[in-house]
Amino acid sequence: MKEERRLIMLPGPTNIPDRVTRAMTKPLISHRGPEFAALYDSITEGLKYTYQTKQDVFVLTSSGTGAVECSISNILNPGDKVVVPVFGLFSERIKEKVTLHGGQAVEVPVAWGDVPTAEQIAEAVEKEKGVKAIAVVYNETSTGATVRDLQKIGEIAKENDLILVVDAISILGGDHLPVDDWGVDICVTGSQKCLACPPGLATISVSEKAWETMRKTRARPYYFDLVRIREHHSRKETPFTPALHLYYALDEALKVIKEEGLENRFKRHATCAKAFYTALEAMRLKPYPKKEARSNTVIAINVPAGVDGAKVMEAMKERYKVVIAGGLGKITKLIFRVGCMGTVSEAEILTTVNAFENALADLKYPVKIGAGVEAARRVFHS
Amino acid sequence: MKEERRLIMLPGPTNIPDRVTRAMTKPLISHRGPEFAALYDSITEGLKYTYQTKQDVFVLTSSGTGAVECSISNILNPGDKVVVPVFGLFSERIKEKVTLHGGQAVEVPVAWGDVPTAEQIAEAVEKEKGVKAIAVVYNETSTGATVRDLQKIGEIAKENDLILVVDAISILGGDHLPVDDWGVDICVTGSQKCLACPPGLATISVSEKAWETMRKTRARPYYFDLVRIREHHSRKETPFTPALHLYYALDEALKVIKEEGLENRFKRHATCAKAFYTALEAMRLKPYPKKEARSNTVIAINVPAGVDGAKVMEAMKERYKVVIAGGLGKITKLIFRVGCMGTVSEAEILTTVNAFENALADLKYPVKIGAGVEAARRVFHS
Numbered sequence: 001m002k003e004e005r006r007l008i009m010l011p012g013p014t015n016i017p018d019r020v021t022r023a024m025t026k027p028l029i030s031h032r033g034p035e036f037a038a039l040y041d042s043i044t045e046g047l048k049y050t051y052q053t054k055q056d057v058f059v060l061t062s063s064g065t066g067a068v069e070c071s072i073s074n075i076l077n078p079g080d081k082v083v084v085p086v087f088g089l090f091s092e093r094i095k096e097k098v099t100l101h102g103g104q105a106v107e108v109p110v111a112w113g114d115v116p117t118a119e120q121i122a123e124a125v126e127k128e129k130g131v132k133a134i135a136v137v138y139n140e141t142s143t144g145a146t147v148r149d150l151q152k153i154g155e156i157a158k159e160n161d162l163i164l165v166v167d168a169i170s171i172l173g174g175d176h177l178p179v180d181d182w183g184v185d186i187c188v189t190g191s192q193k194c195l196a197c198p199p200g201l202a203t204i205s206v207s208e209k210a211w212e213t214m215r216k217t218r219a220r221p222y223y224f225d226l227v228r229i230r231e232h233h234s235r236k237e238t239p240f241t242p243a244l245h246l247y248y249a250l251d252e253a254l255k256v257i258k259e260e261g262l263e264n265r266f267k268r269h270a271t272c273a274k275a276f277y278t279a280l281e282a283m284r285l286k287p288y289p290k291k292e293a294r295s296n297t298v299i300a301i302n303v304p305a306g307v308d309g310a311k312v313m314e315a316m317k318e319r320y321k322v323v324i325a326g327g328l329g330k331i332t333k334l335i336f337r338v339g340c341m342g343t344v345s346e347a348e349i350l351t352t353v354n355a356f357e358n359a360l361a362d363l364k365y366p367v368k369i370g371a372g373v374e375a376a377r378r379v380f381h382s
Numbered sequence: 383m384k385e386e387r388r389l390i391m392l393p394g395p396t397n398i399p400d401r402v403t404r405a406m407t408k409p410l411i412s413h414r415g416p417e418f419a420a421l422y423d424s425i426t427e428g429l430k431y432t433y434q435t436k437q438d439v440f441v442l443t444s445s446g447t448g449a450v451e452c453s454i455s456n457i458l459n460p461g462d463k464v465v466v467p468v469f470g471l472f473s474e475r476i477k478e479k480v481t482l483h484g485g486q487a488v489e490v491p492v493a494w495g496d497v498p499t500a501e502q503i504a505e506a507v508e509k510e511k512g513v514k515a516i517a518v519v520y521n522e523t524s525t526g527a528t529v530r531d532l533q534k535i536g537e538i539a540k541e542n543d544l545i546l547v548v549d550a551i552s553i554l555g556g557d558h559l560p561v562d563d564w565g566v567d568i569c570v571t572g573s574q575k576c577l578a579c580p581p582g583l584a585t586i587s588v589s590e591k592a593w594e595t596m597r598k599t600r601a602r603p604y605y606f607d608l609v610r611i612r613e614h615h616s617r618k619e620t621p622f623t624p625a626l627h628l629y630y631a632l633d634e635a636l637k638v639i640k641e642e643g644l645e646n647r648f649k650r651h652a653t654c655a656k657a658f659y660t661a662l663e664a665m666r667l668k669p670y671p672k673k674e675a676r677s678n679t680v681i682a683i684n685v686p687a688g689v690d691g692a693k694v695m696e697a698m699k700e701r702y703k704v705v706i707a708g709g710l711g712k713i714t715k716l717i718f719r720v721g722c723m724g725t726v727s728e729a730e731i732l733t734t735v736n737a738f739e740n741a742l743a744d745l746k747y748p749v750k751i752g753a754g755v756e757a758a759r760r761v762f763h764s
Contacts, residue, residue: 004409005409006409006411008410008411008412010412012623013410013413013623013626015410016410021406021407021627022407024403024406024407024580024627025403025404025406025407027386027387027388028390028395028397028398028580029388029390029705030390030392030705030707031395031581032707033699033705061443061444061445061448061581061582061625062443062444062448062605063443063605063622063623063624064622064623065604065605065621065622065623066443066444066605066606066622069603069604069605093604096604097604100601100603100604190623192623198406198410198625198626198627199413199443199623199624199625199626199627200443200582200624200625200626200627200628201625219482221451221482221603222447222451222475222478222479222482223444223445223447223448223451223606224605239447240445240446240447240448241394241395241445241446241447241572241574241581242445242581242582243443243580243581243582243583243625243628244395244580244581244582245403245406245580245581245582245627245628245631246582246625246627246628249627317415323411323412323415325412325414
C-alpha cells in the first residue's frame with residue numbers, strides 16, 4: 001500500500017494530532033489492573049469536561065452506529081413509542097433501529113437539507129399518546145444540517161418526562177452541546193469526528209432518568225448492555241476487553257481538547273466553517289442545507305449542474321492531496337461533503353478551498369481561481 | 383501514567399510484535415476509497431490463510447464477546463434450540479446469549495476444568511428434537527481447557543445438518559483449527575489473543591450453510607447484521623466506520639503469521655506450553671484442567687493451598703515485571719492463568735517461570751528455586 005499522506009477532510013474520520021497517533025504505541029497493560037483504572041479515570045474526566053456533564057459517561061468499543069443502537073435497545077420495551085425526526089440517512093437509521101428493537105417509531109418527516117423545529121417535535125409528542133422518548137440526530141452527517149432547536153427540544157422532553165436521546169456523532173466537541181443544561185439523557189458520539197481521535201470507539205452519557213428507564217427494560221442487549229457496563233464502571237474497567245490502544249489515543253485527544261478549551265474549540269470550528277461557506281459563495285457554489293441549518297462541522301455542497309462530482313473528488317485527491325466525500329443514500333451523487341472537524345484551522349481550510357477551485361477549473365467549470373481562497377482568508381484575518 | 387514495559391503473559395491481550403504496534407501510526411485514509419479496499423483485500427487473504435478456509439471472513443469492530451453475540455443473534459429465530467456445552471465462564475456466556483436472543487439453550491453440563499466429549503454432544507442432539515445449532519467454546523479461557531473432540535463435533539453437526547458455531551477466541555492462530563475441514567460454520571476469534579494484535583477487533587468466518595440460515599432470520603441485529611456486512615464485502619468496505627488503525631495492525635499481524643507459517647506457529651505454541659507444564663511439574667504445582675484437556679494457549683494453574691494468589695501476582699508484576707491473571711467467575715481466587723500466545727517463545731516462558739518461582743519463594747512457599755526454569759529449558763533444548 002502506498003503511504004502518501006493526504007489531508008483528510010472527510011466528515012469523519014478526521015485528521016488526528018500526531019501526539020494522539022503516537023499515544024497508540026504505548027506499552028500494553030492489563031485491562032484489569034491499576035494502570036488501566038488510572039487511564040479509565042482520566043478518560044472519564046476528559047469526557048465529562050467535553051460533554052459538559054456530571055452524568056455517567058462510558059466508552060464503547062464500536063462505531064457510533066453501534067452506540068446509537070445501544071442507546072435505543074437499552075431503553076425500549078415492545079411497543080414503546082419514540083418520536084424520531086427523519087431528515088437524512090442517520091436519522092432514518094434511528095427509525096430503523098427503533099423498529100428493529102420492538103419499538104414504535106413516530107416519524108416526524110422533514111425534507112433532507114432542512115431540520116426539525118421544536119414546534120414539530122412538540123406537536124408529535126402531543127398528538128401521539130404515551131410517547132416514551134425523543135431520538136434526535138443533532139447534526140445530520142448526511143446533509144450537513146444542525147438542529148438549532150435542540151435546547152428547546154430538551155425542554156419539551158423535560159416537560160413531558162420523556163427520555164431525550166441525541167446522536168451527536170459528528171458534532172460533539174465541535175459545537176455547543178452542554179449535555180446537562182440542555183437536558184440530554186443519552187448522548188452518543190464517535191471518536192473519529194470532532195474529538196480528533198482514530199475511529200473505533202464511541203462514547204455515551206447516561207442520565208439518572210435514563211438509568212431508571214433502563215432498569216425496567218426487559219431484554220437489554222449483551223455486548224451493549226449499559227447496566228452491565230455501569231456495574232463495571234465502579235471498578236474502573238469494562239465488562240469486555242476494551243480496544244486499549246484506542247483508549248490511549250482517546251485519552252490524549254481529550255487532553256488536547258481540554259488544553260484548547262471547549263469555547264475556543266467551538267469558536268475555531270465556527271470560524272473555519274464561516275470561512276468555507278464564504279469561500280463557497282465567492283465560488284458561486286451552493287451549500288446543500290438551508291441557510292439557518294448549516295453545520296459548523298460537516299459542510300455539504302451541491303454538485304454544480306453539468307459537473308461530475310466523482311471526477312472533482314478524484315482530481316482533488318490525486319492532484320491536490322485533499323480527500324473529501326460525496327453524498328450518502330438518495331443524494332450520493334448530488335453533493336460533496338467536507339469535514340470541518342478536529343484539528344481544522346486556516347491551513348486546512350485554505351488548502352481544501354484551493355484544491356476545490358483547482359479541481360473545478362481543471363474540469364472546465366467556470367470558477368474564478370483564487371476567489372474562494374481569498375474570501376476564506378479574509379474571514380480568518382478580519 | 384507510568385510507562386514501564388512489562389512482559390504481558392495474560393490470556394489476552396498478549397504481547398504484540400513492535401512492527402504490528404508501529405503499523406497503527408500509518409497515515410489516515412478514507413474507509414470508502416481504493417486504499418482501504420486494498421487493505422481490506424490483504425486482511426481477507428490473511429484471515430483465510432489463518433482460518434484455513436475458503437468461506438467468507440469478516441472483521442468486526444468489537445471485542446470477541448460482541449462477535450459471539452453477533453453469530454448467535456444472526457442465526458436464531460424465537461424458540462430455536464442450540465446445544466451448548468457449559469464448562470466455564472465463556473461457554474456460560476454463550477448460553478446466556480442464546481436465551482437473550484430468544485433461543486432455547488440445551489445445556490450439556492460439564493465440570494469446570496473438564497471438556498465436553500463428542501459423545502455427550504451427540505447424545506444431546508439425539509435426545510432433543512429439532513436442534514438447530516451447536517455452539518462450542520473451543521478453548522475455555524476461564525479454565526485453560528481445549529475441546530479436543532472439536533473435529534468429531536463437526537462431524538455430528540454435518541450428519542445432523544446443524545450449524546456449528548465455534549468460539550475460538552483464545553486459540554485460533556495458536557493451535558489446530560482447519561475451519562473448513564472440521565466443518566465449522568461460524569468461527570469467531572479476537573484480535574488480541576493468538577493473532578498477537580491489539581484488542582478491539584474480532585474476526586468471523588461464515589459458511590454457505592450459515593448464510594442460508596441467516597437469510598431466514600426474522601430479526602437480525604443492526605450493528606452486528608452479518609447479511610449487511612456481507613453486502614458491503616463485495617465493495618471491500620464495512621457498513622459502518624471501521625477501527626482503521628486496528629485494521630492496519632491486524633493486517634501486519636496476519637503477515638507475521640503467514641511469514642512464520644501456521645504449522646510452525648502451532649508447534650511453537652505447543653512447545654512453549656509443554657515447557658510451562660513441565661516446569662509446573664518440577665515446581666510441584668498442578669494445572670487446573672484435567673490432563674487431556676490442557677490448553678496450549680491458556681495455562682491455568684491451581685493456587686497452592688495456603689498461598690494468596692493475589693500476592694503472588696503482585697510480586698511477579700512489581701518485582702519481576704511479568705503480568706499474569708487470576709481466575710474468573712466462581713474460581714477467581716483459585717487459579718492463576720498464563721497466556722501462552724502470540725509472540726511467546728523460550729524467552730517469555732523462562733522469564734515467566736522464573737518470576738513465578740521467585741514470587742512463590744518470596745512468599746515463603748517451599749519451591750526449589752531454579753527447578754522450574756531448568757525443566758522448561760530442557761524442553762526447548764531436547
